[in-house]
Amino acid sequence: xxxxxxxxxxxxxxxxxxxxxxxxxxxxxxxxxxxxxxxxxxxxxxxxxxxxxxxxxxxxxxxxxxxxxxxxxxxxxxxxxxxxxxxxxxxxxxxxxxxxxxxxxxxxxxxxxxxxxxxxxxxxxxxxxxxxxxxxxxxxxxxxxxxxxxxxxxxxxxxxxxxxxxxxxxxxxxxxxxxxxxxxxxxxxxxxxxxxxxxxxxxxxxxxxxxxxxxxxxxxxxxxxxxxxxxxxxxxxxxxxxxxxxxxxxxxxxxxxxxxxxxxxxxxxxxxxxxxxxxxxxxxxxxxxxxxxxxxxxxxxxxxxxxxxxxxxxxxxxxxxxxxxxxxxxxxxxxxxxxxxxxxxxxxxxxxxxxxxxxxxxxxxxxxxxxxxxxxxxxxxxxxxxxxxxxxxxxxxxxxxxxxxxxxxxxxxxxxxx
Ligand code: ATP
Ligand code: MG
Numbered sequence: 001x002x003x004x005x006x007x008x009x010x011x012x013x014x015x016x017x018x019x020x021x022x023x024x025x026x027x028x029x030x031x032x033x034x035x036x037x038x039x040x041x042x043x044x045x046x047x048x049x050x051x052x053x054x055x056x057x058x059x060x061x062x063x064x065x066x067x068x069x070x071x072x073x074x075x076x077x078x079x080x081x082x083x084x085x086x087x088x089x090x091x092x093x094x095x096x097x098x099x100x101x102x103x104x105x106x107x108x109x110x111x112x113x114x115x116x117x118x119x120x121x122x123x124x125x126x127x128x129x130x131x132x133x134x135x136x137x138x139x140x141x142x143x144x145x146x147x148x149x150x151x152x153x154x155x156x157x158x159x160x161x162x163x164x165x166x167x168x169x170x171x172x173x174x175x176x177x178x179x180x181x182x183x184x185x186x187x188x189x190x191x192x193x194x195x196x197x198x199x200x201x202x203x204x205x206x207x208x209x210x211x212x213x214x215x216x217x218x219x220x221x222x223x224x225x226x227x228x229x230x231x232x233x234x235x236x237x238x239x240x241x242x243x244x245x246x247x248x249x250x251x252x253x254x255x256x257x258x259x260x261x262x263x264x265x266x267x268x269x270x271x272x273x274x275x276x277x278x279x280x281x282x283x284x285x286x287x288x289x290x291x292x293x294x295x296x297x298x299x300x301x302x303x304x305x306x307x308x309x310x311x312x313x314x315x316x317x318x319x320x321x322x323x324x325x326x327x328x329x330x331x332x333x334x335x336x337x338x339x340x341x342x343x344x345x346x347x348x349x350x351x352x353x354x355x356x357x358x359x360x361x362x363x364x365x366x367x368x369x370x371x372x373x374x375x376x377x378x379x380x381x382x383x384x385x386x387x388x389x390x391x392x393x394x395x396x397x398x399x400x401x402x403x404x405x406x407x408x409x410x411x412x413x414x415x416x417x418x
Contacts, residue, residue: 007113007121009307017323022153022306022313023106026126029149030104033141035128038103040084046074052083052292056200057258058192063111065121077110080258081127081303082288089131090294099132118276118308127303128282131289134298136233139264139284140240142300146280147246150268153309154318158270158279161251162241164234165202166226167262168287174225175201181219189215205255221252230263237264260285264300272315273308280304325375327418328355328410330392331367333383341382344392344407351411353418372397377418380410
């Protein structure tokens, strides 16, 4: 038997409503902030991610699904959404359109990781991108959007952690301080951290190895090295969030896993989903577009992991109860009434009422059982007598009551009660 690839998950019809629920919340909140959807390809030229995500990141170094296509070109399944959106923004000259550019995406993403709870090889993200605005209002808008999304899902125990990692200028000084701090301990650190030490020492703060984590806890803090502009920006973001009633904790250990961030970085974390605590992460990336050969365009955004969100929602007990079945199941007792039920179902669907009929020529008892199992609300039973009367016996499965309803009035009857 061929099985699903490791690290992937099927969403079965019985669970799909949960995904639709979270996706609908994402679309509604995005619309409230006037963000429009963008769709970009599932795969891109490998070079895009090497440059856009950064070649000192775990994603680019270890996690990419890269292959040669039949034309010998190296392509990669997108490991995240930002690089593709940035490419589209540049390619379509959107810097010349109305700014700020505000877009959201609901995508699958691919990373070759060791699968565990909340960590998959194919996973899904809801993300937002805001380009063109350099000031703190944009950071605050994106963070309040993320906060509104999580609140709309009913989550109460997800906490916002906020930090600033400064700009290129202030970070250079900070890197020196970090290197001075880590230098005597390099022997105790993991191989990755030894290479991060050379290429991008701040990434050492994001290491997940226990020993490195302990050392990182005592490292100098970026916040103590911010230049005046970066400090003022950070203060303004915090003030806007407080004013908007968005609670946060400043957490100097938040540096984010991607190379392109500057100034504001944030994560919404929860301990409800076990070790993989970050459900949503984002920040400002003012140098990303430049890195991709565009003129500089300031940018800020976030991405939320849908699988982790669903885990946290389950743990907090805020998943919607269950999917609803058809509004009406039309049961037939014999061939003639089955045929009438089949036609009646067509009429009801035309009137916007989800319904189904017996496709397996089963007994009425078996049809009731199916209607009940699939969560139908009403069962309309048709037999010889009902056909003669031109009316169905309509049973409300929730109220356990039943009523005679003329065929011609059935649509209105159900609409009024469903
Ligand atoms: P982590 O530190 O947990 O590996 P990350 O920094 O690599 O996360 P991002 O690139 O910021 O993650 O992606 C944004 C969000 O996407 C994460 O906060 C998480 O919710 C989700 N995510 C990332 N990688 C995976 C994965 N392999 N499986 C499921 N969800 C993921
Ligand atoms: Mg990761």
